[in-house]
Amino acid sequence: MAHAQDTAQVSFNIADPAPSLYVQEWLKGTPIQQFEKGRIYVIEFWATWCKPCIAAMPHLSALASKYKNKITIIGVSVYETKNTSTKEIQAFVNSMGDKMTYHVAIDSNNQMVDNWIHAFGEKSNGIPRSFVVNAEGRIAWIGHPNGLDAILTKMIADKWNINKALKDRNNEIQLNLLKSEASYSLLNHRYELDKLKIGDAEKAILTLNKVNEIVKEEPNLKNTGLINFYIFKSLLYIDQKKAHDYGKSMLKSNDNKYLYYDIIEALTYKEDSLKLQPEIYLLGAEAYQIEIKNVDDATLEDISQYYKNMAKWYWKANNRSKAVKAQKKSIKVLKNRQNYSTSDLSALESQLHQYKQKEVN
Structure with missing residues (x-):
């Protein structure tokens, strides 16, 4: 494993000037041609099929509102399937309503992917992925959007150490x-x-x-x-x-x-x-x-399955009462979902009945 250090190379890194924006079409907000000095920008990469991306959108909207005088957030759609049209992406953005209140754009011929995600060595991390451009037009931070709060607070207070971030x-x-x-x-x-x-x-x-x-x-x-x-x-x-x-x-x-x-x-x-x-x-x-x-957004993950698995393990641990309790939660969570499968519900209820019967016996 001695050669790992030699391969730790990226084309660009934190503290380097931010690449240009390559936009096919702006779907929301006033088009931005270039980064304005003195203003902080968050470039958020997402896709319509990406559940973690969707889960992060309300939080990004809250940040955009909270820091509207100092920060601009730009969501850039990338990695969409070949069959996904601009119209479909626009419809998705419209459907998000106040959960997606920041600027939104579509990547132009994968140039954002190439010049941002790949150039900074972020391909393996997937999306969502956030790039923060500081007031001097340099990349100041790269990471998951759930880490933006602390970063932006420090940057606005001029307490962000870009050299430490690079290290x-x-x-x-x-x-x-x-x-x-x-x-x-x-x-x-x-x-x-x-x-x-x-x-x-x-x-x-x-x-x-x-x-x-x-x-x-x-x-x-x-x-x-x-x-x-x-x-x-x-x-x-x-x-x-x-x-x-x-x-x-x-x-x-x-x-x-x-x-x-x-x-x-x-x-x-x-x-x-x-x-x-x-x-x-x-x-x-x-x-x-x-x-x-x-879990960040219960609507985007199968919490019912988690409770079901938890109930099974409680049962195997001979904790019958907790198995029943967890199975009931699994059923409750499933029923709270829109368009849930009746066959899934039937299977959960059948398993609950077995837990209860064996608990009594």
């Missing part, structure tokens, strides 16, 4: 490269282990040894989801008490608040092939509680 982003790029290489290394290691005639527990021990080697070589990987996922999954085979304790520490982590996802992924992957202890399923249910709490 932080370079560190992030480097870490992402290391994670990519570590992922490839672990997958290749697993491939080699599968060739050996050894049991799953022994494979888990060897995988854990490999993980420790990687972290020893690159300590910055220690708190990443990738490393935590492999450690937790390996411990499930080696010692489930240790797996439970390690999982609890993951949920309490201040360094990475999304580690709950790695617990859910590991348990979902292993629940049908490995006999798990009740406390492991309770850990998974707790992870789902955190995931539901972190």
Whole structure:
């Protein structure tokens, strides 16, 4: 993994002058030809099919209203399917009403994608993605729109350290490269282990040894989801008490608040092939509680499915009352959705009936 630093290259970076705007058509707001000195701009990349993008729109509208005298927000439609017409994008923007009250434009022949997203090395991060242009016309920050509040507050107060932002982003790029290489290394290691005639527990021990080697070589990987996922999954085979304790520490982590996802992924992957202890399923249910709490827009995610899975894990943990309670929430959430499937509702109600019957018996 020693060559990762050599590959941490991007064409442009924070503190560089902002590229030009390449717009096919303006759908909302007065057309903007160039960035005005003394004003801050947020370039927000989105698409009509992108649920996280849609979830961020009301918040962006609130920011546009709050800082209307100092900041201009421009939503640029990118990555639309070939069959999506300008008319359809316009209809979508119109349908959003006061949830999308900022400037909106359509990318011109992928030039915004090429000169912004790709040029700044952001292709792998997908959308939504926000670029902040400071009052001097330089890129000051790049990230997910849910991080804009703190950034814009500091910029308006002239307390934003662009040099520190550049250093932080370079560190992030480097870490992402290391994670990519570590992922490839672990997958290749697993491939080699599968060739050996050894049991799953022994494979888990060897995988854990490999993980420790990687972290020893690159300590910055220690708190990443990738490393935590492999450690937790390996411990499930080696010692489930240790797996439970390690999982609890993951949920309490201040360094990475999304580690709950790695617990859910590991348990979902292993629940049908490995006999798990009740406390492991309770850990998974707790992870789902955190995931539901972190949902930005309940209308855009299948919260009903989350509660359904939570109920299943409570049931497997022999906590019948919480299984019934979670299943009831799953049904309630589903009923609150527009145009929900009656077959989905029937399946949830049938499962609830089974939980209740077995609870009584």
